[in-house]
Amino acid sequence: MKKLLVIPSLLLVAVLAWRYVALPLPERWSEQEVRLIQSLALASLPDLPPDSSNRLADDPAAAELGHRLYFDTRLSSNGKVACASCHQPELMFTDGLALAMGLSMGSRHTPSLVGIAYSPWFYWDGRKDSQWSQALAPLEAAVEHDTDRVAVLRLILADQPYRELYESLFGPLAVPDHLPDSASPLGNAERVAAWNSMETDAQIAVSTVFSNLGKALAAYQRQLLPGPARFDDYATAIATDPSTMHTGSLSGAEVGGLQLFLGKAQCASCHNGPLFTNHEFHNTGVFAIAGQLPPMGRYDGIRTAREDPFNCLGKFSDADASECIELRFARDENDLVGAQKTPTLRNVTLTAPYMHGGQFKTLSEVIQHYNDAPTSMLNHNEAKPLGLRAVEASQLEAFLHTLTAPLATDKKWLVAPDYE
């Protein structure tokens, strides 16, 4: 009888070992792996490229104005919502919610703003092509700030510190005659009617002020940059001694996770570069958000960006058309249906839940999703099943937790400004 139990017992041990016992790591990284690791390190991050569509993108006074606007709840119809309400500094400029909550619940998860100034595209579907243009949209969205460009202009007019800062940056405030209290081409019927009653010159004057405030908000948000994390210390260590895999700054499980990240798990295919994102759009078969149809993603996003009056080629942009390379040569084909933007993995420990609709509460669920690579509800899933063992999934998760660190941003930008 005992003999009969030996074979099943051995099989059980073998199965458990296969699932839960890590394979020994090699003695050294390959040359290609060393190159890839260095390409992910923060030391490889170039200086923030200039934004030719925003001539004040790197102006300190514009950042100061943007800082004030960012934390100001008066930029909302109920006086309670600021940019900082959803993009909270203590959560790496996210909110911890599946779906954003402004005046009411939004339709997308709040992405982190850290390092996002490096991206040529904004929103999960890339429907904005500059940070300043992006910053304008939530102000007029009914579920977010629910204010409008005329109401915002009136606030700047009435608030002396705002007005002085604005005029020092952009010149005298051009205020049209007979300005309604509230108007926008994008708001509710009342706001749209008020907007349509305005002369074209007045509309342009108001939208110019509005776009200038977006440029100030962008100048502030360009300050939000990631700081070196434990992974970066490790990358520095192996850069000086590339033959050493086990330097001590990462645990064995974390090193194993890094190896999977670069190889078997294929994460670095899209989460590449020092911000762990290629700033591109991919369909990875994430299920639709509960109660919503599967989104068209980048397919619609690029079309919206092209029609946006606040895009790089529009009259409110400071760029010459020849500088709008990303917009002019953007792709719009059918394989972008359902594609969402690759988010940064920097600080991912603090930015749960995950995906464009916050569909996954934990990194473990995200890894399981990529391990399964389910059929996409729209179009096709670019990812293929990974065949990760349980121990490998936990190693990968351990590695992802080495990417979180305090920001490389002056602390004054991380709290509401002192208005005195």
Place this chain on the structure above:
Amino acid sequence: MPFFKAALTKALWLAPVLVAGSNLFGAVESTMPDLVGTSGDGYSVKIFSQLSPLEINRIHSWYIEITGVDSTPVSNAQITVTGGMPDHDHGLPTQPQVTEEVRDGTYLLEGMRFHMPGKWQIVIDFRVGDQVHSTSIEFSL
């Protein structure tokens, strides 16, 4: 002012092309193209990249130099550039386009970008008169 800046940038960028023959993008020490291909009927295609060596996640331009079987430059070609990653079943992240022929047989391609490491395939189709030629170039990033 932005226009002036852009024009100046472009002039500086093209200057080496005009004065140094095939030493494109100011690569004075080397005339080696970044990529080469040959069409089935013997046309030669040389790629000189603004970004050399090629790398991921940076939008940039290429010069495409086309010569015929007798090594003479091929002018007035209508060029289409497509590509992608065969192993990942997707195309280029951008829609690059030839925007001008900067000199006989040399064309400026704008809007090129790669967004993933791995094996890439670029297909260059070019129409000369009523004939269409094609070359496919594979490389790894």
